[in-house]
Amino acid sequence: MYNSVEVVASIFHSPVSLGLDRSKKLQDQLIQYLTKLVHINSVNPDLSTEGQQEREIAEYVSRHFHQLGIPTQVHTINGDRCNTTAFLKGANPEKILLMNGHLDTVGIEDMTDPFNLRKDGDKLYGRGTYDMLAGCAVQMGLAAYFKDQPCPISLAFTFVADEESLSMGMEHLVEHYLPSLPAKPFLGIFMEPTEESIGISNKGYAWFEIEIEGLAAHGSRPEEGINAIFPLAAALQELEIINQELAQEKPHPYLGHATLHPGLISGGTGQSVIAAMSKLNWERRILPGESQDKLDTELKRVISAIENANGDHTVKARQTFNRPPNEIPKDDLVVKLKKAAGNTNYNGMSYWADSALASQAGIPSILFGPAGHGAHAVDEWVSLASLVNCYESMKRFILDFD
Ligand SMILES: [Zn+2]
Numbered sequence: 529m530y531n532s533v534e535v536v537a538s539i540f541h542s543p544v545s546l547g548l549d550r551s552k553k554l555q556d557q558l559i560q561y562l563t564k565l566v567h568i569n570s571v572n573p574d575l576s577t578e579g580q581q582e583r584e585i586a587e588y589v590s591r592h593f594h595q596l597g598i599p600t601q602v603h604t605i606n607g608d609r610c611n612t613t614a615f616l617k618g619a620n621p622e623k624i625l626l627m628n629g630h631l632d633t634v635g636i637e638d639m640t641d642p643f644n645l646r647k648d649g650d651k652l653y654g655r656g657t658y659d660m661l662a663g664c665a666v667q668m669g670l671a672a673y674f675k676d677q678p679c680p681i682s683l684a685f686t687f688v689a690d691e692e693s694l695s696m697g698m699e700h701l702v703e704h705y706l707p708s709l710p711a712k713p714f715l716g717i718f719m720e721p722t723e724e725s726i727g728i729s730n731k732g733y734a735w736f737e738i739e740i741e742g743l744a745a746h747g748s749r750p751e752e753g754i755n756a757i758f759p760l761a762a763a764l765q766e767l768e769i770i771n772q773e774l775a776q777e778k779p780h781p782y783l784g785h786a787t788l789h790p791g792l793i794s795g796g797t798g799q800s801v802i803a804a805m806s807k808l809n810w811e812r813r814i815l816p817g818e819s820q821d822k823l824d825t826e827l828k829r830v831i832s833a834i835e836n837a838n839g840d841h842t843v844k845a846r847q848t849f850n851r852p853p854n855e856i857p858k859d860d861l862v863v864k865l866k867k868a869a870g871n872t873n874y875n876g877m878s879y880w881a882d883s884a885l886a887s888q889a890g891i892p893s894i895l896f897g898p899a900g901h902g903a904h905a906v907d908e909w910v911s912l913a914s915l916v917n918c919y920e921s922m923k924r925f926i927l928d929f930d
Contacts, residue, residue, distance in 0.1 A: 551916070554669070554916060554919070555912060555916060557669060557672065558665050558666070558669050558912075558915055558916065558919065559645070559647070559652065559912070561592070561664075561665040561668045561669065562645060562652060562654075562657060562661060562662060562665040562910075562915075563645040564588060565585065565588070565589075565656065565661040565664055565665060566642075566643055566644070566645045566654040566655065566656055566657060566661055567643050567644065567645070568580075568584050568585040568588060568643075569584075569643060570582055570584075570585040570631050570632050570633055570656065570661075571632070571633055571634070571635055571636055571655070572632040572633065572634065572635075572690060572692045572693050574690070574693040574694070575634055575635050575692060575693055576634075576635030576636070576637070578635065578636060578637075579635070581607060581608035581609050581610070581689075582608070582609055582610045582611075582631045582632055582689040582690075582697070583602070583604075583608035583609075583610045585631045586602050586610035586611060586612040586631060586687065586689070587602055587610075587612075589612045589631070589664065589668065589687050590602045590612045590614070592668050592671070593612075593614035593671055593685065596671055596672060596675040597675060598614045598615070598616050598671055598675055598685075599614065599615055600612065600613065600614035600615075601613050601614075603700060603701075603704065603705065605689060605690075605696055605697060605700045606696075609689045609690060609696060609697070610631075610689055611631075611686065611687060611688045611689055611697045611700060611701055611705070612631070612685075612686075612687040613684065613685065613686050613687070613701070613705050614671065614684075614685040615682065615683070615684055615685070615709070616671065616674055616675070616679060616682060616683040616685070617682050618679040618680055618681040618682040618683065619678060619679065619680050619681070620680060620681055620682070620929070621682050621710060622682070622710055622711040623680075623681040623682060623711075623714060623929070624681065624682040624683070624684050624709055624710070624711055624712075624713040624714065625681055625682070625683055625684065625713060625714070625715055625717065625926065626684045626686065626706075626713035626715065626716040626717070626886065626891055626893070627667050627670070627683065627684065627685055627686065627716075627717050627718075627719065627922075628686045628687075628688065628698075628701075628716060628717070628718045628719070628882060628883070628886070628893075629660055629661075629663040629664035629666075629667055629686075629687050629688075629718070629719050630660060630664075630687070630688050630689070630690075630691030630692070630697065630698075630882060631661075631664065631687050631688065631689055631697075632689055632690055632691060632692050632693075632697075633655050633656035633659070633661070633692065634655075634659075634692050634903075634904045636655050637906075638906050639655060639906050639908075641654075642654060642655035643655065645657065647912070648909075650911050650912050650913050651900075651909040651910075651911065651912070652909055652910050652911075652912055652915070653907070653908065653909045654908065654909075655908060656908070657900065657908055657909055657910040658721050658898070658900035658901065658902060658903050658908050658909060658910040659720065659721055659903035659904065659908070660719060660720050660721060660897060662719075662721075662897065662898050662900070662910040662915050662918075663718075663719025663720065663721075663897045663898070663918070664687055664719070665915065666719055666897075666898075666915065666918050666919045666922060667685045667687070667719070669919050670683070670685075670919065670922055670923060670926070671683075671685060673923060674926070679926065680926070680927065680929040680930040681926060681929045682710070683926070684709060684713055686701055686705065688700075688701055688882060691881070691882050695851075695882055695885060697882075698882035698885045698886070699885065702885055702886065702888075702889045706886075706889060706891070712890060712891060713891045714861070714891075714892075715861050715865075715891070715892055715893070715894070716883060716886040716887070716891045716892065716893030716894070717865070717893070717894060717895075717896050717922070718881055718882060718883040718886070718893055718894070718895050718896075718897075719895075719896060719897040719898075719918065720877070720879075720881050720883075720895045720897050721897045721898055721899070721900055721903060721910070722875060722877065722895050722896055722897050723875075723898075723899040723914075724869060724870075724872050724896070724897075724898065724899055724914055724917060724918065724921070725872050725873050725874065725875035725896075726862060726865060726866050726869065726872060726873070726874050726875065726894060726895075726896055727875050727876065727877045727883075727894055727895030727896060728782070728855060728856050728857075728858065728862060728874050728875070728876070728894055729780070729782050729783055729816055729853070729854060729855040729856075729876040729877070730783070730853065730854050730855075730876060730877040730878070730879065730880060730881055730883070730884065730895065731783055731786075731813045731814055731815060731853050731876075731877075731878055731879070731880060732813070732814035732816075732850070732851050732852045732853035732854070732880060732884060733811055733812065733813050733814060733850075733851050733880055734811070734812045734814060734823055734847055734849065734850040734851070735809065735810075735811055735812075735847065735848045735849040735850075736809065736810050736811075736812065736827055736830075736845065736846070736847050736848065737807065737808070737809045737845065737846055737848050738763060738807065738808050738830065738831070738834065738843060738844070738845040739805065739806070739807050739843070739844045739845070740756040740757075740759050740760065740763075740795075740805070740806045740807070740808075740834060740841050740842070740843050741756060741804065741805055741841060741842045741843070741844070742754035742755050742756030742757075742802065742803060742804050742805065742806075742839070742840075742841045743802070743804055744797070744801055744802055744803070744804035745801070745802040746800070746801070746802070747799070747800040747801055747802060748800075750802050752802075753802030753804070754802070754804075754839055754840050754841050755802050755803060755839060755841070756795060756796075756803045756804055756805050756806045756841050757795050757796055757803040757806045758837065758838065758839060759806075759834045759837040759838075759839060759841050759843070760793070760795070760806050760808055760834075761837070762833040762834055762836065762837035763808055763830050763833055763834050764790060764808070765833065766829055766830050766833035767788060767790060767810060767830060770788060770826050770829065770830075771787060771788050771789070774786045774787060774788070775787075780815045780816065780876065781876075782874065782875055782876025783815055783816075783876040783877075783878065784878075785815075786812070786813055786814060786815045786818060787812075787813045788810055788811065788812040788813070788826075789810060789811055790808055790809070790810045791809055791810060791811050792807070792808070792809040793806075793807070793808050793809075794806065794807045795807060809848075812826070813878070814852075814853045815853055816853040816854065816855035817853075817855075818853070820850075823847065824847075827845060827847065830845065831843055831845050851880050851884060851885075852884050852885075852887075852888055853884065854881075854883055854884035854887045854888075854893065855876075856887065856892040856893065856894060857892075858874065859892075861892075862894065864925065864928060865894070865896065865921075865925050868921050868922075868924040868925035868928060869896065869917075869918075869921040869925075870917070870921065877895055881895055883895055896918070896921075896922075897918060898910050898911060898914040898915045898917070898918045899911045899914040900914065
């Protein structure tokens with residue numbers, strides 16, 4: 529195939545054209561990694577029947593490091609759910625930078641050709657390109673660069689399963705791999721899509737569930753039963769009031785307000801039957817600094833509202849799941865990364881990410897990744913120019929420790 533960049537380089541041999549050649553080579557290399565990463569189905573099997581566990585993609589990534597001569601391991605979490613790690617020892621072996629990407633993607637429903645990378649100008653289309661196989665390709669590119677170059681610090685490359693569902697991969701990494709490192713990493717960079725901004729904060733979330741119990745009876749004789757659906761109105765009303773109160777609180781500079789929303793509602797067994805049971809699940813998005821006590825108080829308010837509603841129903845309620853918010857200070861390291869990334873801006877990400885679990889384990893962790901569009905949507909793409917920028921920013925950041 530005709531390649532204009534190579535022709536230009538061979539005619540002029542100027543530093544500029546050689547630079548162009550190098551950048552074309554880098555682009556091709558990153559596209560090659562991303563093509564393969566996208567091609568392997570790594571749809572989270574908990575989210576879609578078309579999903580596949582992460583072993584195949586984890587082994588592909590591990591082979592890359594093995595071929596570079598960098599010690600690597602595929603970790604089995606259970607079945608074929610797998611993480612991959614690799615460790616490159618630097619001049620200062622105990623100064624370790626943790627890098628992280630998740631191998632799983634969301635489902636592919638209604639997408640055409642989700643596993644074949646398609647290039648359209650600067651846009652690289654395909655499931656997972658943006659969220660976040662591009663970040664994984666950056667790690668692979670950095671490994672290829674630093675295997676031949678003196679690296680001032682050690683690099684812990686990590687690729688995890690299941691971020692899109694329950695983060696079993698990151699939990700396994702925190703429990704089994706991070707403690708095995710020669711020292712605790714001084715910083716974690718999670719290459720989720722951030723449009724090249726430095727994601728110093730993200731929201732957490734908690735899930736709540738209430739079950740209201742009544743007594744079934746014939747629809748024509750409600751006095752013989754206890755309706756378990758009517759009291760839901762009081763619960764929903766209280767949730768709405770709490771949500772309005774949250775919107776009145778002082779907003780977080782990057783994340784805005786905490787919110788909640790009812791996500792699931794169910795109950796009853798038939799239209800002619802007094803409902804003996806109903807259930808309501810809601811999600812609360814949590815800002816850095818909000819306490820568990822505050823969440824508990826909100827839950828108690830919803831319980832009281834249901835208890836005070838008309839009828840002899842009973843209520844059971846609980847928090848079923850919780851992921852912490854994350855925020856790290858703008859210290860020297862973060863400023864250094866911002867500089868390396870071309871003085872981009874700080875930002876907060878509304879979504880939750882595995883970085884919060886690393887921060888919780890004592891490794892301050894941030895989000896930094898490429899620009900693109902369509903995370904969890906049918907038209908997902910990542911910008912090639914931005915992918916290259918992220919790679920170059922990371923390289924500059926690492927080399928700057930010299
Ligand atoms: Zn992601």
